[in-house]
Amino acid sequence: xxxxxxxxxxxxxxxxxxxxxxxxxxxxxxxxxxxxxxxxxxxxxxxxxxxxxxxxxxxxxxxxxxxxxxxxxxxxxxxxxxxxxxxxxxxxxxxxxxxxxxxxxxxxxxxxxxxxxxxxxxxxxxxxxxxxxxxxxxxxxxxxxxxxxxxxxxxxxxxxxxxxxxxxxxxxxxxxxxxxxxxxxxxxxxxxxxxxxxxxxxxxxxxxxxxxxxxxxxxxxxxxxxxxxxxxxxxxxxxxxxxxxxxxxxxxxxxxxxxxxxxxxxxxxxxxxxxxxxxxxxxxxxxxxxxxxxxxxxxxxxx
DNA sequence: AACCAGGACACAA
DNA sequence: TTGTGTCATGGT
Numbered sequence: 204x205x206x207x208x209x210x211x212x213x214x215x216x217x218x219x220x221x222x223x224x225x226x227x228x229x230x231x232x233x234x235x236x237x238x239x240x241x242x243x244x245x246x247x248x249x250x251x252x253x254x255x256x257x258x259x260x261x262x263x264x265x266x267x268x269x270x271x272x273x274x275x276x277x278x279x280x281x282x283x284x285x286x287x288x289x290x291x292x293x294x295x296x297x298x299x300x301x302x303x304x305x306x307x308x309x310x311x312x313x314x315x316x317x318x319x320x321x322x323x324x325x326x327x328x329x330x331x332x333x334x335x336x337x338x339x340x341x342x343x344x345x346x347x348x349x350x351x352x353x354x355x356x357x358x359x360x361x362x363x364x365x366x367x368x369x370x371x372x373x374x375x376x377x378x379x380x381x382x383x384x385x386x387x388x389x390x391x392x393x394x395x396x397x398x399x400x401x402x403x404x405x406x407x408x409x410x411x412x413x414x415x416x417x418x419x420x421x422x423x424x425x426x427x428x429x430x431x432x433x434x435x436x437x438x439x440x441x442x443x444x445x446x447x448x449x450x451x452x453x454x455x456x457x458x459x460x461x462x463x464x465x466x467x468x469x470x471x472x473x474x475x476x477x478x479x480x481x482x483x484x485x486x487x488x489x490x491x492x493x494x495x496x497x498x499x500x501x502x503x504x505x506x
Numbered sequence: 507a508a509c510c511a512g513g514a515c516a517c518a519a
Numbered sequence: 520t521t522g523t524g525t526c527a528t529g530g531t
């Protein structure tokens with residue numbers, strides 16, 4: 204066993220709850236065991252662990268420049284300055300209090316798009332299962348450290364475009380199979396250039412994404428927020444609807460369009476971040492089962 | 507064992 | 520514009 208310095212690093216960061224972030228329904232490939240969180244970032248096997256001074260990372264091969272991982276984890280983002288832009292109201296104070304250290308990742312656009320096409324009316328655990336099956340069957344096997352279980356790259360758009368709808372349905376994705384297949388063909392053919400969205404306005408990028416079948420406003424905003432980092436993209440799913448309704452319109456029922464307009468005006472320049480706090484707050488603290496299910500994570504916060 | 511899940515879409519009124 | 524049925528699957 205050789206200790207190899209070039210395969211590990213500690214990324215210094217504070218106000219970062221790794222466990223909450225990796226399990227908050229924005230990425231679906233992270234698995235927790237005794238040795239930490241194992242996943243795939245930029246085509247590399249990665250294992251992460253929370254330390255008081257930051258995030259410890261280990262890879263399967265030598266790394267000279269870790270910018271790809273810092274970018275994915277967004278460790279250079281100053282969380283406090285983002286939280287400071289949240290509206291100063293009771294719901295957001297409660298959400299921030301309860302979800303301290305939750306972060307937004309910066310994911311690969313295709314993986315993010317494909318994953319959220321598969322997400323509609325699925326529980327997060329099921330999305331994880333479907334994505335795992337998809338990677339095992341159609342993704343390229345990646346080098347892993349000796350003794351570690353095999354991992355696979357997320358399939359390229361061209362990998363999926365070559366499959367049949369039946370093969371995709373065998374991954375338990377049901378009616379979402381033709382949606383994924385169409386999107387894969389669209390990307391693989393160059394008909395839609397995901398890279399071009401990076402320099403576009405939010406609404407223009409959103410229009411392009413929603414032109415795909417199976418991609419509506421919600422899924423588009425997930426991709427715009429979690430992969431492209433558009434700060435005001437605001438995905439409204441059933442949990443966020445429940446949060447907006449119960450926390451901001453407790454008296455009488457607000458219609459969906461009313462909630463959407465509210466979300467576009469109330470949450471400020473980092474509305475997407477606020478959305479993630481609302482989402483995680485509703486799911487972990489105010490769900491019927493209550494907060495008992497959530498494990499405490501050993502974090503060190505500066506403030 | 508019902509209920510529901512990080513929805514989208516076609517279609518009715 | 521707003522409401523309803525449908526799609527597929529399985530976790531809780």
